[in-house]
Amino acid sequence: MGDAQARRRLALVGNPNCGKTTLFNALTGLRQKVGNYPGVTVEKKEGRIAVGATELVIIDLPGVYSLSARSLDERITRDVVLGRQAGTDPPEAILAIVDASNLERSLYLVTQVMELGRPVWLALNMMDAADAKGLTLDLDQLSQALGVPVIPIVASRGVGLEALRRRLAEPLPPAPTRRWRLPQVIETEVAALAERLRAGRWVDGAAAEGEAIRLLLNDAAEDDAPPPPDLQAAVEAARERLEGMGIEWWAAEAEGRYDWIRTVCQSAIRKTEQLERTTSDRIDAVVTHRLWGPLLFAGLMLFIFQSIFAWAQAPMDAISWMMDQLSAATRQALPSGAVSDLMVDGVLAGVGAVIAFLPQILILTFFIALLEDTGYMARAAFIMDRLMRQVGLSGKSFIPLLSSFACAIPGIMATRAIENAKDRLVTILIAPLMSCSARLPVYMLMIGAFFPSDQRLWGVFSTAGVILFGMYALGIIAAIAAGWLFKKTLMRGDSPPLIMELPPYRAPSPRTVALTMFSAAGQFLYRAGTVILAISMVLWFLATHPRQVALSRDYAGERAAVAELAQGSPAAEADAAARLQALERLEKAERLEKSFIGQAGKLLEPIIAPLGFNWKIG
Numbered sequence: 001m002g003d004a005q006a007r008r009r010l011a012l013v014g015n016p017n018c019g020k021t022t023l024f025n026a027l028t029g030l031r032q033k034v035g036n037y038p039g040v041t042v043e044k045k046e047g048r049i050a051v052g053a054t055e056l057v058i059i060d061l062p063g064v065y066s067l068s069a070r071s072l073d074e075r076i077t078r079d080v081v082l083g084r085q086a087g088t089d090p091p092e093a094i095l096a097i098v099d100a101s102n103l104e105r106s107l108y109l110v111t112q113v114m115e116l117g118r119p120v121w122l123a124l125n126m127m128d129a130a131d132a133k134g135l136t137l138d139l140d141q142l143s144q145a146l147g148v149p150v151i152p153i154v155a156s157r158g159v160g161l162e163a164l165r166r167r168l169a170e171p172l173p174p175a176p177t178r179r180w181r182l183p184q185v186i187e188t189e190v191a192a193l194a195e196r197l198r199a200g201r202w203v204d205g206a207a208a209e210g211e212a213i214r215l216l217l218n219d220a221a222e223d224d225a226p227p228p229p230d231l232q233a234a235v236e237a238a239r240e241r242l243e244g245m246g247i248e249w250w251a252a253e254a255e256g257r258y259d260w261i262r263t264v265c266q267s268a269i270r271k272t273e274q275l276e277r278t279t280s281d282r283i284d285a286v287v288t289h290r291l292w293g294p295l296l297f298a299g300l301m302l303f304i305f306q307s308i309f310a311w312a313q314a315p316m317d318a319i320s321w322m323m324d325q326l327s328a329a330t331r332q333a334l335p336s337g338a339v340s341d342l343m344v345d346g347v348l349a350g351v352g353a354v355i356a357f358l359p360q361i362l363i364l365t366f367f368i369a370l371l372e373d374t375g376y377m378a379r380a381a382f383i384m385d386r387l388m389r390q391v392g393l394s395g396k397s398f399i400p401l402l403s404s405f406a407c408a409i410p411g412i413m414a415t416r417a418i419e420n421a422k423d424r425l426v427t428i429l430i431a432p433l434m435s436c437s438a439r440l441p442v443y444m445l446m447i448g449a450f451f452p453s454d455q456r457l458w459g460v461f462s463t464a465g466v467i468l469f470g471m472y473a474l475g476i477i478a479a480i481a482a483g484w485l486f487k488k489t490l491m492r493g494d495s496p497p498l499i500m501e502l503p504p505y506r507a508p509s510p511r512t513v514a515l516t517m518f519s520a521a522g523q524f525l526y527r528a529g530t531v532i533l534a535i536s537m538v539l540w541f542l543a544t545h546p547r548q549v550a551l552s553r554d555y556a557g558e559r560a561a562v563a564e565l566a567q568g569s570p571a572a573e574a575d576a577a578a579r580l581q582a583l584e585r586l587e588k589a590e591r592l593e594k595s596f597i598g599q600a601g602k603l604l605e606p607i608i609a610p611l612g613f614n615w616k617i618g
Ligand SMILES: Nc1nc2c(ncn2[C@@H]2O[C@H](COP(=O)(O)OP(=O)(O)OP(=O)(O)O)[C@@H](O)[C@H]2O)c(=O)[nH]1
Pocket: 014, 015, 016, 017, 018, 019, 020, 021, 022, 023, 033, 034, 035, 036, 037, 038, 039, 040, 041, 042, 061, 062, 063, 064, 125, 126, 127, 128, 129, 153, 154, 155, 156, 157, 373, 506, 509, 512
């Protein structure tokens, strides 16, 4: 990108779950996480595209309902948009995005964004959902009423993106002006405060009015930095004057905005038919039912862990077959000796052990992605809210916990959507107790060692699947118990009630599901590929060295003798083959026993013997 290019920074701002990240990914070709529940994006992310001679820098942000932010992720959005974030240039313009099927509610934030003194475009996303709802939108009318360009899109299917891209590179539209009014006495106070802000150079000219409204009519979040004392004093004085006149200043902003929004919507939306109960509502009557909800949830989890066993076997066998072929080929290609042993028994065996677990991880993350992208995740939070509340946490803590099944790191990131600082910390502390997918192989090995794979429980469930479910359930229970302990001791305090939008159910997008699966698999391979490979090579070395050890028997000699004896008679040959194998096993066992690792195991034996283990486990 040359210097001659114009660069333009745009922030993507919209309500949670309105499709910001879907649009961001579609525009920039990046692969940020998308999911059908509020609070998926918790961090800002920049992407670039070139449109003609203009380079657009687009910033994806966490969703917010308004610019008066409460939780950490919301604060990121507010600070970026208001240009308060250190080290980040404020965006020159805002690409506001709304769910067109929920226009009235979505416009609240848009009206706030329109007061930032910066150009605004409005992308009307989910036009397909608006159609399905029977809404007809008059786009010209909407654009005129709002005073900003309006572009209809369906981000998930790429509809309208070309037009959007073009519009974004055109000369900037003028910054919109505020079109709704507060009661006159409040307007007077706002104007005075705005003047003060401009004079003190707190904010630049056009944004002062919006900032004055925020300062005057919003209670600051508790753990936000308060404004400078003299400003704070001016705000308090103004509020007192209003209260003296019997004005409820705290309700004025919402009333003023919504009154205006309602008239805008009335002029621009035509409803062709009134739909009573939507399909989502009907599904939710069962899914969030007091009794059926939790049962369904437990059943779903059980099914998922059953499937991991049922479906992973075939691909795992295929992988191990391929690894065998590869090992054999390697042995052929390399002269026998230490290098060949290292390659086959160390490297290839290690790699094989790692990728053998890929099918299971892909299956697990496939289901988690389905839960996330259909919209079930928000219901799971709702269902678990009752249980979580018993231990003093809110259902919101459950989404990060369930996401931690795939990997604890994004799970911990997801806690940013929790408003309450104590709850957030507790959730972060307990998230690692949830079993992340990289722990799956360990469970599988243990289950494989202790339970026969074909055993069934009550005829239907495979025992192994039930045990695995139990392991994960144990993780949840341990996490919740630890959470309870924290909330009882170090981090007392009530959790705010769970207020969370239940998004409509949506057909999961194959792209999103694939993305979730492959990024988890990638994480696993990366970690396993480095750590496990290194460990398995070290283990191989320790298990096979020292090479020159005094063995109790002359295995090579005995084998030769057996082979010689068996010459000629087929019956004797079969017998000899068995004895040869037995000899080899014995030799391997003795070499292992005398290797470094065997020695170490022997050293540990006295310690672990009381547990019923012998030196081999150590
Ligand atoms: N029907 C329909 N669904 C869409 C459209 N755009 C996005 N979605 C779906 O809406 C859901 C939310 O998408 P995201 O892109 O994660 O929403 P977001 O605004 O980034 O959400 P947060 O990061 O939580 O604020 C996903 O299930 C998308 O597949 C659209 O135009 N039509």
